[in-house]
Amino acid sequence: MPEGIARRMQEEGIAKADAFLTSTWCARRLSKAELNKHAPREPIEGWEFYVQPEENVYRCHVIVDHQFPYSLPKFLLADVPTFPSWPHVEPDGNLCLRRTNRILRPNEPADVLGVLLGQVVDLIRRGELGLNLEDFQAEFYSYWNFSLEDDAASVFSLLNANAPSRFVRIWPGETRSIVGESEAQVLTWQRHRWGNKPQFDKTVPACLLWLPEVLLPNQFPRSASDLVALARMVSNGKELLERFSRLKLSTYYFVLGATGANGPCFAAVSSQPPQTPEIRTFRKHGTLNGFRKGKMPQAVVAARLFSSSVKAQRLRIDRVDANWIHGRGHDPHQPVLALKHVIVIGCGSVGAPIAEQLTKAGVGRIDIIDPEALTAANTGRHPLGAESIGTNKAIGMAGRLQRDHPHATVRGFDLSYQEFIFRHLEILQSASLIISATANWTAENLLNAQRIRGEIDAPLIFTWTEPHACAGHAVLLCAQSPCLQCGMTTEGALKTNVTIWTDSRDGELTEPACGAVFQPYGFIELQATISLASGLAIEALIDPAKRSVHRVSQTTTAFLKSAGGEWNPNWIEGYAERATGGLQTEINWEKNEQCPACSSKSIDESSISESQIGISNSPSALAS
Incomplete structure (x- = not known):
């Protein structure tokens, strides 16, 4: 030292x-x-x-x-x-x-x-x-894992942590196996995690024994006959074991489950059929000794297959099911979120982190839409880094999230929003929530129009930042009216911004290229807006809102001034606390009776024109 x-x-x-x-x-x-x-x-x-x-x-x-x-x-x-x-x-x-x-x-x-x-x-x-002694059971994993051999293989479990005892499916690997409720579940997880490889083509049966209580160390199985004793502890264990013994498997996999003081836990064990030598070094199942093929009683088959002479190989098991990953089995919202489908339009520096946060929060299905490729300049405030330069943002982000969270389903679409609805309208109509993080009024106007006319039933969240990310907005719309246009100008600007800027360009700078404008803020400044929108999304998914709301985040006054801005007097009038900055505010998103989009006068039998909603076959510029 x-x-x-x-x-x-x-x-x-x-x-x-x-x-x-x-x-x-x-x-x-x-x-x-x-x-x-x-x-x-x-x-x-x-x-x-x-x-x-x-x-x-x-x-x-x-x-x-x-x-x-x-x-x-x-x-x-x-x-x-x-x-x-x-x-x-x-x-x-x-x-x-x-x-x-x-x-x-x-x-x-x-x-x-x-x-x-x-x-x-x-x-x-x-x-x-x-x-x-009950502490052995309360801290089961510690003692089970200590008891394993140094080279013990691992099993990843997607199983539901509950009774009854049942047959499940396992993909057996040399050092790592995956067990789940169905073959589709296991193989989908494999492909999400490691890609669509040819070896991920089939699974074999495994037997889950749900025991009445967690095992003590002196009950840990050492031979296959110990597994028979454990099977007798469950109501249908004997039947399961005899059915299991009928399967001609090279390895028999067992999962042992029980609920203890600290919740449910699993253990995994494998055993191999006894082998007896024959001439020319061939080997055969020792269970057949003394009987003609097909003549041995099934009870005798099971007794020989799972005898005291057959070693029980204890395995390390790790839960990778959604309920464990998100809250370790104690998040009451996980069963709800796992069934939700969210579409994120725009995979830029706001949309991509929102998609990431929702995936980590346990949303079961996420689709990401963006037509742009990642550039080097994007990597300073985008979750994707240098290895993804030149890759489509939506596809690159979805791929990374899918590999990191294989229990979920994450897809990316290299399309503008306008192109997406022409090709995949059915996906849009199945969503639980749609989030627009495009900073593109054309796409937002179209999405708003679809919601007004009933083409989309899901709640909508629109999120964006003001210059230098000194203020962030998230608007949740849960009915056809009020709509987004109610609080916007016809050009797509918020009627009352939080900040004002002395520079007529709102602090924008230009790269040495045609039309390449940007603002020099970073990933940290965006965090308040990202959390604002993500939090509102989770609330809307867990408990669907009855009213439309507008949440606003403000940076500190010192940062605003350093960037060349001021608080809008119309925003802070009557609210002294807003002048200090560094806070989050929730207000109602009010209906505008004269709204050109959703007022009764504006909604008639005619559909909105293509020029009004900006339908185009060319990609729109989503937020970078």
Whole structure:
């Protein structure tokens, strides 16, 4: 550790710890050779002491690492019991204590040791008396994973974490397998994650046994006969096992599920049929010995196939189902969001992050529309980076989100919005919510007109920023009226902007190219608008709104002024808090009785003309 305050604190901390342990617990310093026994934990000092919570005396070690006193001491049983004997004791004897940062007080290491030593004594006492065996079940994954062999294969689970026991499907790989409720579910996940490869063509049956309670370590299956014993614990287990044994599989995969104190959990096990040698080195299923083919009773087949001589290979299992990924099984909104379909129009620096946030929030299906390719200049405020330059934004973003979240369905369309509705109107009509992040009045006007005339039933969100992203807007429309035009000018500008600019170009700059205008703000400035729109979208999906609303985010006054802008007096009039900036506001999106788009006078039997909505076969310029 470098010289200075950290070194001095460490030396003082060790001296205080030594004084406390030697005087209060009759501890002695560990030798260098004794410290080396704990080398994987990188100790720099350690002590030995004894505790006797009940009948037996236990030799313990406490060690500190190079970060001490800014890290907590570790306590170990020096005479390591067979693992797993007690809950919260790791294979090297380390005691898993309640190590929270609230205990950490670098200036008072003796107090810290006193608190932790109390936990040590209580843990050993409860272990000796067998008072905490249920902790094995509450923390099942820790003990199951510790029990695995170093080269244990992994299983990714898409299964629903509930009863009953049932047959499921598994794609078996050499080092990693995928198990799910159906073949379609498993193969779709595979293709979403790794691409449409030829090996992702079929699955095989697996057996899920939903047990009445979580297994204790001494119940972990070691042979196939242990799986038979577990099957007898469930109501239809014997029938499932006999049906499973009829299948001529090279490997039999079992998933064990149960619900414990901390929720449902899974384990995975595989077994292979017994083999017996024949001449010329060929091997055959040992289950047939002594019987002609087809003459062996099924009960005997099952007994031989899953006998005590057949090893049960325990496997590592990781849940990758949507319910676990989004909230670890405790997000009450996940079952709702997983069924929702959102369309994001515009995959620029606002639309792309919105699509990403909604995917991470658990929306089950997202379609992204944008006709433009990513340029180098876009990468400063777009989720896609340099490797995607030249790639269509929608297709590139959808591909990345699909690989990262294979349980969802994310698609990209290299089309303008006008082209999309001519080719995929049925997709639009199936949406739960449509978000427009185009900053393109032509596309927004068309979408607004479709909503007014009932071509689209889904709620709409329009989102955009003012110059330099000093203000952001998200408007949720949940009925045909009010419409977007109600609050806009006929040119597509908000009737009352939040900011005003002394520069007639609103701070726009021009690249050395024809028509290449831009504003030099970055990704950070956009975050308020992105979160504004994403949050409103989630609310609309979970609890469909009864009214149309307009949410506004404001940057700080200092940033606004540094960019050359001011707050619009019409915006802050009567609302003193708006003049300070740095806040979010929600107001009603009011109906305009004279609206040229949705007033009763404007809606008649004639359809809106192509010139009014700007229908064109050429791509529109969506936000970059």
